[in-house]
Amino acid sequence: MRSQKMQFKKLRTDVLIIGGGTAGCYAAMTIAQNSPDTKVLICEKANIKRSGCLAAGVNALNAYITKGCTPQDYVDYARHDAAGIVRGDLLLTMSENLNSVTAHLEQLGLVILKDENGNYVTRGKRNLKINGAFGFNVNEEIFYSITAKAVIICTGGAAGLYKPNNPGFSRHKMWYPPFNTGAGYAMGIRAGAEMTTFEMRFIALRCKDTIAPTGTLAQGVGAKQINSLGGVYEDKYGLTTSQRVHGTVMENISGRGPCYLKTAGITAQQDDALIKAYLNMAPSQTIKWLESGKMPSEQNVEIEGTEPYIVGGHTASGYWVDTDRETTIHGLFAAGDVAGGCPQKYVTGALAEGRIAALSALKYIAAQSISEISDEKISENFSRAEKFLNNKNSRFSCEQLEEAMQTVMDRYAGGIGTNYRYNDRQLDIADERISQIQTLTDELCAEDMHELMLIYELRERLTVCKTLIAHLRARKETRWHSFAENLDYPQRDDENYLCCINSKLENGRIKIIKRRLIKEGERYEHNDRP
Amino acid sequence: MSIMIDREKCIGCGKCAEVCPGNLIKLDGKAFIRYPKDCWGCTSCVKECKVNAVKFFLGADIGGMGSLVYTRQKGDILTWVIERPDGSVKEIDINRKESNRY
Incomplete structure (x- = not known):
């Protein structure tokens, strides 16, 4: 192979893990413990010490089963929050693993809050086969072809699809890591894997500007959501995340904004505890308090909804997997935010799924040998990457096209700018514009490997946008306010939509498939694989 | 955020x-932030720096x-x-062996 800019390297492994965040690292650890001879390779664009969602730290493990509760209780809670659209089999198998992974984390040195009896304290409920993957080094000019018996995909969800809260200098001060750009979703979509529930977007309710968590205030000091007239409005709209966001939007539209969490009047001790809690997880909020000269006890905290994300750790978006977490592509397993059907999994749920996927992958590789990737495929993928390094004089920059994508999604696919609402005509425009931007990316040029990564990230997000738009269009109802607020169909329709909306790419077109909901206790297997 | x-x-x-999760910091003998607008504000780099050269704002x-904010451990x-x-300075200690109350 004649290489112009990049060198070419072949790597071989038994299990390839793409993404070294929470789920990926735990999957690797599980394989090392259960089968020390199995070779594992983790591919990750950043250092695994801080990659993924938890770079800033996390101040609470949201999911474990507390005393007196059962894994089934957790399933019921998640099902209620998602208005029914969940996979019982996935939620139950995840929930059954929550406490053992939590105990394992504690053994590894994590400090977890317990009550006087030593119990964990509750924080409030909340026919294709894979041969490997291609990748490139983000620092050095090297292109890799990696063959593996099995692949576990743990790349997280997708941020940066929509125009963010603060599109200027602080554009990346967002809830979800801006570096999670939906790579894993895009890889699966292009490979023809079946995806589920992309229409159930996630929108976080956050402290304004700093996009710091509000749960710490709501659950920590019992702060209620109030409007600018002082009226508590959360009772009016409901307490699920989507209802809390919706209520805030409605109060603003009705002229009663801005909205706040009522912290004024809390004690000095509570101030102190909040200052520390936020330093551990979202230091910008603490700095904001210190810079304003007013502590939360003296000033209510303004809140706002974020731009929408696709993230399977909070909602049910992601790969359609069987109970063992195998995707519809043989040998490709999914865990964490990239895996669908199992919302509210959070950190411990990602660990639990990493374990389940790792054990399934180990079982699978026992009967597999490595199959080589064809030279033709290698050359096709190498040349595509190489082309961007050789392109000259692109009319647009990657950044301009990224902004174009975010503006289109904001205006026509229910972003902050339209109060998260959309109709079919708007979605048509969004779909057309995203396709146009996709063609414009062909001529982008990369000066170095970092810029090449940015081009790939943009193209991945555009692929995710196309699938997302198809899903928003397919669920002709409004089941979750804000998350999927379809103005053509403002009512919930259980008769037709108490089901999963799935999709897969077939001959360049996104095909929508309705699937029944799988219940806990069932073992779901793919029996009509692509 | 940067x-x-x-x-x-x-x-x-x-x-x-x-340690930067976005690969945003580069070296030319010394460190510099190549993509300031792409910073997530996670403060991983701030916590790594033993000489307090990295400050967050x-x-x-x-x-x-x-x-400007930095940490000492x-x-x-x-x-x-x-x-x-x-010019005024405020210091806040966090004990890593204590879990959050909230």
Whole structure:
């Protein structure tokens, strides 16, 4: 192979893990413990010490089963929050693993809050086969072809699809890591894997500007959501995340904004505890308090909804997997935010799924040998990457096209700018514009490997946008306010939509498939694989 | 949202560049932030820097007033140091062996 800019390297492994965040690292650890001879390779664009969602730290493990509760209780809670659209089999198998992974984390040195009896304290409920993957080094000019018996995909969800809260200098001060750009979703979509529930977007309710968590205030000091007239409005709209966001939007539209969490009047001790809690997880909020000269006890905290994300750790978006977490592509397993059907999994749920996927992958590789990737495929993928390094004089920059994508999604696919609402005509425009931007990316040029990564990230997000738009269009109802607020169909329709909306790419077109909901206790297997 | 790197203090150890989840920090003998607008504000680099050359600040577009923040670590105690523009300094200790109350 004649290489112009990049060198070419072949790597071989038994299990390839793409993404070294929470789920990926735990999957690797599980394989090392259960089968020390199995070779594992983790591919990750950043250092695994801080990659993924938890770079800033996390101040609470949201999911474990507390005393007196059962894994089934957790399933019921998640099902209620998602208005029914969940996979019982996935939620139950995840929930059954929550406490053992939590105990394992504690053994590894994590400090977890317990009550006087030593119990964990509750924080409030909340026919294709894979041969490997291609990748490139983000620092050095090297292109890799990696063959593996099995692949576990743990790349997280997708941020940066929509125009963010603060599109200027602080554009990346967002809830979800801006570096999670939906790579894993895009890889699966292009490979023809079946995806589920992309229409159930996630929108976080956050402290304004700093996009710091509000749960710490709501659950920590019992702060209620109030409007600018002082009226508590959360009772009016409901307490699920989507209802809390919706209520805030409605109060603003009705002229009663801005909205706040009522912290004024809390004690000095509570101030102190909040200052520390936020330093551990979202230091910008603490700095904001210190810079304003007013502590939360003296000033209510303004809140706002974020731009929408696709993230399977909070909602049910992601790969359609069987109970063992195998995707519809043989040998490709999914865990964490990239895996669908199992919302509210959070950190411990990602660990639990990493374990389940790792054990399934180990079982699978026992009967597999490595199959080589064809030279033709290698050359096709190498040349595509190489082309961007050789392109000259692109009319647009990657950044301009990224902004174009975010503006289109904001205006026509229910972003902050339209109060998260959309109709079919708007979605048509969004779909057309995203396709146009996709063609414009062909001529982008990369000066170095970092810029090449940015081009790939943009193209991945555009692929995710196309699938997302198809899903928003397919669920002709409004089941979750804000998350999927379809103005053509403002009512919930259980008769037709108490089901999963799935999709897969077939001959360049996104095909929508309705699937029944799988219940806990069932073992779901793919029996009509692509 | 971003960081500032004090080039006088930086010793070029590269730890900040290594730990950045967005690969945004590069080295030319010393560290510099190549993509300031792409910073997530996770403060991983701030916690890695042993010479307090990496400081974190809030962008003016989200209400920042120019304070610079860095950390010092001694055993289990992580001290956050906030230098205000008027020269006043506030220090807050966090014990890493204590879990959050909230």
